[in-house]
Amino acid sequence: MADRNSPVGVFDSGIGGLTVAREIIRQIPDEPIVYFGDTARLPYGSKSKDTIIRYSRQIIRFLKTQNVKAIVIACNTASAYALETVEKETDVPIIGVVRSGAHMAAQVTRNGRIGVIGTAGTIKSGIYGDTIRQFKPDAEVFGKACPLFVPLVEEGLWHDSVTEEIASRYVSELKGKFIDTLVMGCTHYPLIRGTLRKIMGENVTLVNPAYETAIELKNMLREQGLTCEKTPEEKYQFFVSDQAEEFTSFAKSILPEVVKETKKIAIEEF
Amino acid sequence: MADRNSPVGVFDSGIGGLTVAREIIRQIPDEPIVYFGDTARLPYGSKSKDTIIRYSRQIIRFLKTQNVKAIVIACNTASAYALETVEKETDVPIIGVVRSGAHMAAQVTRNGRIGVIGTAGTIKSGIYGDTIRQFKPDAEVFGKACPLFVPLVEEGLWHDSVTEEIASRYVSELKGKFIDTLVMGCTHYPLIRGTLRKIMGENVTLVNPAYETAIELKNMLREQGLTCEKTPEEKYQFFVSDQAEEFTSFAKSILPEVVKETKKIAIEEF
Numbered sequence: 001m002a003d004r005n006s007p008v009g010v011f012d013s014g015i016g017g018l019t020v021a022r023e024i025i026r027q028i029p030d031e032p033i034v035y036f037g038d039t040a041r042l043p044y045g046s047k048s049k050d051t052i053i054r055y056s057r058q059i060i061r062f063l064k065t066q067n068v069k070a071i072v073i074a075c076n077t078a079s080a081y082a083l084e085t086v087e088k089e090t091d092v093p094i095i096g097v098v099r100s101g102a103h104m105a106a107q108v109t110r111n112g113r114i115g116v117i118g119t120a121g122t123i124k125s126g127i128y129g130d131t132i133r134q135f136k137p138d139a140e141v142f143g144k145a146c147p148l149f150v151p152l153v154e155e156g157l158w159h160d161s162v163t164e165e166i167a168s169r170y171v172s173e174l175k176g177k178f179i180d181t182l183v184m185g186c187t188h189y190p191l192i193r194g195t196l197r198k199i200m201g202e203n204v205t206l207v208n209p210a211y212e213t214a215i216e217l218k219n220m221l222r223e224q225g226l227t228c229e230k231t232p233e234e235k236y237q238f239f240v241s242d243q244a245e246e247f248t249s250f251a252k253s254i255l256p257e258v259v260k261e262t263k264k265i266a267i268e269e270f
Numbered sequence: 271m272a273d274r275n276s277p278v279g280v281f282d283s284g285i286g287g288l289t290v291a292r293e294i295i296r297q298i299p300d301e302p303i304v305y306f307g308d309t310a311r312l313p314y315g316s317k318s319k320d321t322i323i324r325y326s327r328q329i330i331r332f333l334k335t336q337n338v339k340a341i342v343i344a345c346n347t348a349s350a351y352a353l354e355t356v357e358k359e360t361d362v363p364i365i366g367v368v369r370s371g372a373h374m375a376a377q378v379t380r381n382g383r384i385g386v387i388g389t390a391g392t393i394k395s396g397i398y399g400d401t402i403r404q405f406k407p408d409a410e411v412f413g414k415a416c417p418l419f420v421p422l423v424e425e426g427l428w429h430d431s432v433t434e435e436i437a438s439r440y441v442s443e444l445k446g447k448f449i450d451t452l453v454m455g456c457t458h459y460p461l462i463r464g465t466l467r468k469i470m471g472e473n474v475t476l477v478n479p480a481y482e483t484a485i486e487l488k489n490m491l492r493e494q495g496l497t498c499e500k501t502p503e504e505k506y507q508f509f510v511s512d513q514a515e516e517f518t519s520f521a522k523s524i525l526p527e528v529v530k531e532t533k534k535i536a537i538e539e540f
Contacts, residue, residue, distance in 0.1 A: 039317075046513070047310060048512050150421075152418070161435075165435075243318055
């Protein structure tokens with residue numbers, strides 16, 4: 001049985017969720033984490049709801065074998081498609097990046113006009129709009145799928161004229177809607193925050209759901225008496241379904257000192 | 271049991287293999303085809319050899335349930351990583367795009383300097399170089415991974431300044447090697463042939479392995495007495511592991527009139 005000293009499970013389709021893990025480590029540095037990246041089946045953003053739910057169930061079964069006390073769905077697409085289904089089936093608390101990001105966007109907007117950028121799956125689901133309106137019923141939410149951002153980030157073009165050109169095209173229609181808040185609705189996007197900031201200008205607030213998720217997790221663990229009191233020796237563990245070495249090397253660029261090795265598991269067997 | 275009137279199985283990680291199916295349909299229009307695109311697990315180009323072999327085995331088991339008389343691996347990454355293993359395990363002939371493309375490159379080069387562009391997996395495997403040198407031992411082969419080409423093609427930017435800029439960066443080092451032949455070692459790349467032609471200039475021969483594969487298939491069926499004599503009513507069938515509707519709609523841009531519907535199957539169960 002999991003107890004307060006058990007780890008928090010964090011999962012994503014691949015490496016993007018490391019930006020969420022990074023925020024958790026910054027804000028609650030005593031909490032042990034088991035991270036899983038589904039690198040054999042990424043990306044999730046272009047896949048269907050059924051498939052994403054099936055994959056999420058397998059990952060949750062795996063995380064349960066690691067005795068997790070809570071689960072963070074660090075993938076926007078999986079949060080959008082699977083959270084509602086899997087939270088009913090699972091006996092540990094589950095939080096997803098979408099709700100945290102939506103909550104913050106509803107709080108910070110002044111004119112009630114909010115843009116959301118994400119993968120095709122996240123945008124098609126309309127989940128950010130639905131969730132933002134739970135907090136702020138009169139909000140107007142404009143979504144835009146940006147399928148090239150993930151490959152551009154993974155190619156290392158974080159600060160590059162091509163990324164800037166593609167970003168300009170993607171967000172031009174959102175600028176035309178006079179939004180004052182933009183949700184970075186995919187875990188890779190904080191890595192090109194500088195480019196997005198430059199294009200959107202200083203008057204648009206960029207919301208990073210990873211940051212908000214870490215705060216929500218911190219509060220939830222405290223409320224439920226699940227705050228870690230005795231950090232285990234092996235504090236951070238990383239698992240993937242493929243390409244363990246490549247994962248470790250990319251992960252080091254996001255979380256230096258934290259990722260030492262990554263284990264590969266056969267996720268389909270869970 | 272499969273006989274000469276049975277279909278040819280063609281598989282790919284997704285839609286790219288449709289450029290191979292298109293060439294088969296052009297060159298041997300009487301042959302029935304069963305196509306499978308592994309859209310739930312694409313892309314293959316960034317995954318490991320073990321994973322690609324496991325996926326290929328599942329797909330071949332599925333294609334066998336469709337009673338195929340021969341199999342074409344229309345995916346360069348799967349050809350590179352899995353062909354050698356699976357052809358030994360399977361009782362129908364299997365051909366892959368890599369060998370056909372390599373053979374043609376070895377024939378058309380004048381100065382023996384050949385460039386190959388493909389996914390990270392295909393280039394890392396070194397398979398094109400190894401195979402080209404089987405046909406032309408003194409060939410010098412220069413590989414370059416181009417991970418952004420597939421997402422750019424799938425985003426519809428077939429003729430676009432961004433694709434041109436990215437292509438220029440990718441191939442600039444190949445131009446510096448004075449190649450006279452360039453193998454488009456990924457099934458998506460023929461769709462940006464115009465951009466590649468513009469950047470490489472008229473003196474570099476572009477080799478399209480899809481075209482060569484269709485010729486090899488035609489010859490192989492003839493030699494083995496497997497040429498179709500009585501085309502079945504349902505001539506072309508398309509299966510995917512996810513996103514059947516999106517597949518149909520993209521497929522129509524490559525194969526109008528041919529793709530009417532696509533069935534979704536659970537490939538993990540094979």
